[in-house]
Amino acid sequence: MNRWIHFLLVTGLSALLALTPSQANTITSGEYSLEVSPAPDWATHETLQPLPAQLNNGPSHFRLVSRQVLVSPLTDHYFLEFAALAANHQGVKELSKLELTFNPAFESMKLHSLQVERNGVTSDRLAKARINIINQEPELVNDLFHGLATAVVVVPDLRVGDTLRYSYSLEGRNPVYGKQFGGYFQMGWEASVDLVNLGIINASGVPLQLKRHELPPATESTSKYGIEYHWRQTRVPRYSYEEGAPADVKWSPYVTFSSSDNWAAIVNWASGLYRFDNSPSPALTKYVNSVRAMGNQAKQIEEIVRFVQQEIRYFGIEMGQSSHVPHTPNQVFERRYGDCKDKANLMNFLLSNVGIESYPALVNTRSGRSLPEQQPSGVLFDHVINLVEFNGKHYWIDGTNHVQAQGLEQLTQPDFGYALVLRQGESALTAMPQSLPAVDSINVEQSLIASGYDSPVDMYVVSRYRGKEADRMRYQLQGVSTYDVEQHYLNYYAKLYPGIRLQEPVLIHDSKEGRNEILLREQYQIDNFWNVEGKNANFSMLAFKLTDFIQLPSVIQRTQPMAISGPVTVNHTIRVSLPQPVQVHVNGDDLIIDTPSLAYRSSELGRPGTLIRQHSLVLKQDRIPATESAEYFDALKKIDRDIYYTGTAEGDFTQPSNPGIDYLEQHLNTGNR
Template identity: 35%
Template sequence: MKPIRCAVLYCLACVFCVPAWAKPADYKTGAAAPWVVPVSPLHPPAATPLPPRGGVAYLLQDYQTRVDQRGKVTYLHVAKRALDSSGVEKVASISISYDPTYQSLTLHAVNVIRDGKLTPRLASAKVHVLQRETELDSQIYDGSMTASIMLDDVRIGDIVEYAYSVDGSNPVFQNKVTGKADLEWAVPVEHAFVRLLVPSSRPVWIAPRRSKLKPQLREADDYRDYRWEQHNVPELRVDSGAPEWYDPYASVQWTEFRDWAEVVRWALPLYRPQRDMGEPLRREVERIAREHADPAGRVAEVLKLVQRDIRYLGIEVGPGSHAPTAPSTVFQRRFGDCKDKALLAVTMLDALGIDAAPALVNTAIAREVATWAPTPTAFNHVLVRVRTGGKLYWLDPTRSLQQGDLEHLYQPDYGYALVLEQGAAGLSPMAGRAAPRKTVHALFDASAGLAQPVGYTVTTTFEGRGADSLRDQLVSNKAELVTQYQNFYARSYAGIRADGELKVQDNAPANALTLVESYRIAGFWERSGKRGRLEANIEASDVTGPLKAPDAIGRNAPLRLEYPNNISEVTEVRLPERWNLKSEKAQVHDAAFEFSYEVAPAADGKSVRITANYRALSDHVDPGDMGNYAAHLKKAREMVGYQLYTDAPGDRVAGEAPAASGTGLGVPGWLLGLAALAVVGLRRVLLPAGRGAAPEHREVNRRLALAGSLLGAMFVLIGVSAIPLRYSLPVSAVVLAMLAKYLWEGVPLVPATHPAYRWARRCYNLRSDPVTMALWSLARKLPPLLGWFMLGSYAAQVLSR
């Protein structure tokens, strides 16, 4: 675990990576200490060899640590075999990092084993010691050094073996034992050996994580000797998209801190508010006291000063990794990291009579810190916990562009925090607050006519964390942000063009930032090649993001979700004239999210309002829930899209989604129409209406021929979508009623022996036939082809009896 790191603003030229040719003070060479247990890099191969990874076979991972009164010494011994050219590149380069302020490096061996023959290479190897600041991109300077060893003449099949020791402990921990060793990796390892030597007089707690491997314990020479040894350790691959806090790898921790209360007692002297704060800082505190009488105003003013006037700079060399700088010094030099800024804020608030304390958190593993053994290295950030007005507030002095009064400030929630105050006995839960919302209102103004460009205005309001992040982007590169937005919309609307400057409205007290974008869309209405109609797709673009289907449903690791994430998107479409629109409402509930969708047409039919809401309920999806999650996402995605289309001038209709927007019966309608025509043709053959029919049958035959022709024509028109379904259903009911009455009136003319006698009665009763009604209800739930074909087949059978 890395020591506390905070993003900082650092521009000193001395921080750049400056190579220094090896000097005696940089490192030394020599044999391993007598306490080290020799472990051979060569051992009999496994019956089933482990599959290589990345051109390298990992033969040995040997990690041994010894604790004594001076501190600790860590010995590392590694052996790797190059299996191809890429593997050669990897094993021929060795990097070793250490902190020269309290550690020293001793190189014991660098060997190449070729065809079973060992060749020492340490004397001839090129060893460079570099001040390589690996976190300069995050603008952090920790003073660490890297010994870089480059080997010549390494070939495919060679084994590169090296061993070294790093001696020294960070004095900030006051010689308290704490450490961690891995027992599982993302690559296969043939032989893994971990050893811990601690004095018998010192109580050390061993805490395995995700491992059932028991250590071998020996006691000799006043030392306890713990050993964990494994052979043929398989790789453990973690699915992409896993949460940052998810760590499935087996490991073992050891710590001399009995509980979290002991960690608090260790940290309290480091974070004690400074009473003698110096005259400049005292004057600033007195000014705040004069200008702000209420506690909430004082807290907000102190936070604002520390966030904006103390620039972000971290020099975390040696003890500075965990020990903050004196507040008077930080205020005078006007820079500091998260520790420095937190202690400065606590000192000022304490002087103003506000209950405040530093709070250690881990921004990466968050609530998983509760599963760790107690240790100061479990944390990587410092907040300020304030108690005032009967409420708790978790404040981050490092958020330089944060806005809002105390009630509207974004407060992070990392699950648990270790509050550094007297009497604190354990981790404190960080009570979650209401998730800040992102509210979007999109207006498509098509009222000028179908042939005219459409006005498109998007008004987006960000709250809380979203507002803070957007302020950073606007300050750093507003022009790039504008281009990104337009390119995003261009994926859906190729003819989009900006229609004015991006407008920014910042409601600082409420910590809400609003963007207003204006565009014109040419070619908004597109001619469909399939149906020949004009169509326009309306997308809830912000809500569709979190509804994207996962890459894979079968996972071993949880799937990471953005959390908190609360989006409300309202889309309004204004039309040139009255359209036939229908209301819709639907919801989807999942363990990880909830979604709602509503379509609300205006009473005059000239506009429609589409509302989509998404709220994340968790920061992850467990592997066992992926099936339900993917199904619910799909259901929600199918609701989101909305399509407007026109079949012909004067006939305006709307559908729910591009894939389900048709209003005719389509192919099933053709089948139903053909079935009806087949019945009509059959009737015409069996019951000729003209010459040759029995006199008493001619009137009945005439009525049947006319009725069949009208009914068949109606079904054909429905089938080719000439009559939209919303019209065809009531029209069908009226036509059937009229035909039934027409036929029923002819029943007395039909002799009981006439084949149409029962058919006429069935036709009359078709509208109340229970089987027909049941099939109608079922057809609406089945796939269209199956449902309509089944209903049409039954109707044909009824009319054919």
């Protein structure tokens, strides 16, 4: 099923038959309960459109997506109604089990209707539906516990060609928001919908702030419930999300609403959450005193960042208001765990106690670049970091990033697009600094030393990862053993050299102090490297490290930007030392490419008996505009052809010598420097 519509269908539980007020009842499962009741008076009910001549080409045909919200001063009321036709067996399977996740700490759910239409006849399915409510934590795998409840409804007797229609309500607002409210409604998906209805009723007592994208103005009216805004669209077409597009790209229409018309209001609300009025515990006081004793403020900052990132385990208990209110520094210090806001609050407390200016900063990890396009609201953020000011510089520090190097100047700066700094007087978003390809880099030196044309060739690979690339490699290495690393690389090289075998254990050296670099040294032997034919010794080469950065996406003809793994510089140098001082020729020419998105250069150096082939790729940005994608993909194809090549050594191979041993002694042993 289409992932966007599927989200709406399975997160909107099922429901039930139309009830009179006297028929309201409660379904209880363990400590959770749901009320079965009639739909609220303020909600409108839609008539299904006649089925089109051509249904969606998929397991389900979506007939109705209706969402309505009534916002009052301290709570929100949502009424949701959906209808879909099961077009085949897979559609029956998907629609027969509906799920709804809600937060029982501040939300209640009411089920209103669950019906099946078959051959023009509608029947209710509530009486025979199986309903269970379970505690299901979708983000527990990410060490986040929300205390959520999931209601699962199994719909009986649903068949191919049936239309399932159901409605439900959610009521409540996290008390942490107080009178603040806001929301986001998508109005297009990767499947067409016969009828889409959206209604917003403002009974909050404050003006409603709206922003819309690729939608006409709402139809406005006033009723006894409040000021109403409605969008009603029929035959909504399919919208396409192009694989690889950045998460902040808005590829379909949407509406955002909020109680705030400026970012200052969000700052004023959120700033009050980050306070530490309690006196520090003896243990916390002891730690603060130990940091003060360091004297040097730069060292104090480094120690505090190290402590918060590496000694406070990332784990979030975000039940109720704890979704936004951080635990106290005392609690986090004692437990030795916390989520992003807990870490940010503790870091602020510690830095303030050594006289360093630090502020929490709200960010959106997925769509931060689009924040300026949204209506200001506290619901737009999903992460908290710190802005630290020291010696006239700004440092963005993510307390949850435990794989960073030590030292202020070695810390890689997170780039989430924009941040809202919780500082008194702040009234605008702050653009975060983008990465630089000169700082984030990978450098690979691959050397092949041949003592003869009928004996194994020694291959040495020295790889250096710096900046964010070092952070990424450090993150990958923490979850695997050295054996896993060795097997990964060995099997990768075996695709080109089937006769390869590991000669020495892989050396991994992590430089976290003074510089941010990870060094890997590998040593192999390759059988049958040469293919000798008369006076020609042929061989194959691949600048393998570049392959990770030049993969073509599945969608080539693009109307949306494409995210890439930049900014970054990747250098790969291949050196081949032959047994004799003979001439070496390769089938590739020097290549230079320079586009707005990337720069690439390959060149060949050498002397008799030695071949040096250098490749350098610079990705200048982290995304490619759709207008530049054709040029970018053309460049990738040229690079792909350039990094794989064959070579030929020409000469008399009857009396081999080995000048490569001296080269190995003099050059490769510098890998530890």
